[in-house]
Amino acid sequence: xxxxxxxxxxxxxxxxxxxxxxxxxxxxxxxxxxxxxxxxxxxxxxxxxxxxxxxxxxxxxxxxxxxxxxxxxxxxxxxxxxxxxxxxxxxxxxxxxxxxxxxxxxxxxxxxxxxxxxxxxxxxxxxxxxxxxxxxxxxxxxxxxxxxxxxxxxxxxxxxxxxxxxxxxxxxxxxxxxxxxxxxxxxxxxxxxxxxxxxxxxxxxxxxxxxxxxxxxxxxxxxxxxxxxxxxxxxxx
Numbered sequence: 001x002x003x004x005x006x007x008x009x010x011x012x013x014x015x016x017x018x019x020x021x022x023x024x025x026x027x028x029x030x031x032x033x034x035x036x037x038x039x040x041x042x043x044x045x046x047x048x049x050x051x052x053x054x055x056x057x058x059x060x061x062x063x064x065x066x067x068x069x070x071x072x073x074x075x076x077x078x079x080x081x082x083x084x085x086x087x088x089x090x091x092x093x094x095x096x097x098x099x100x101x102x103x104x105x106x107x108x109x110x111x112x113x114x115x116x117x118x119x120x121x122x123x124x125x126x127x128x129x130x131x132x133x134x135x136x137x138x139x140x141x142x143x144x145x146x147x148x149x150x151x152x153x154x155x156x157x158x159x160x161x162x163x164x165x166x167x168x169x170x171x172x173x174x175x176x177x178x179x180x181x182x183x184x185x186x187x188x189x190x191x192x193x194x195x196x197x198x199x200x201x202x203x204x205x206x207x208x209x210x211x212x213x214x215x216x217x218x219x220x221x222x223x224x225x226x227x228x229x230x231x232x233x234x235x236x237x
Contacts, residue, residue: 002203002224003192004036005216006063008056009047015217016047017170019139024220029059033067041070043214049076051138064090074126080117087118094118095162097126098136104143106150111157123158130166139166148186160190162214168196170217177205184209198223
């Protein structure tokens, strides 16, 4: 299954290459709900909050309220209070990345409190990975941890995982299916794959190993059609 992504930065829906260079931007954020109509799940990520450069909370609230599908929200969710607020807006699940780790290891204290307050079924842990290691703080800090090593310890705190292959994120070079197959063997919980996915062949390969595909750049550029009308209102840079 394809899960479209709306990554928010400066009030726009953007696509970044490896989390750094902006490749395109969409001004009509709410209009994307029409473009993605028919998809059962939508990912909304606040890049400004993830990078500690602001917040797109108002857009997230609007998207959660207006979407006719399950919305999962991530980016800069560092406190239980923030997670509770986002869920109150109508998000089905919160995606927690950097906050799940502290001092180079798993922050079991935070995750335990989060699980108690919002419920395990409402939590997804993001395992964004570059060069085989988990990256946090807007993908600027690389930990020594490998996702396949920490997944068993994270399972009690979440309903599943979002794993981005950052090496190819936004590059349209394709993703690393072998790496995802290895990751799949680490857990029986759901895993959503992301990072460089550009073709239906890759989507189908991921489906065969039991993974959904979170897709951004390939949809926005028309490589994978969002719907029959395509993507309008998009500009480069």
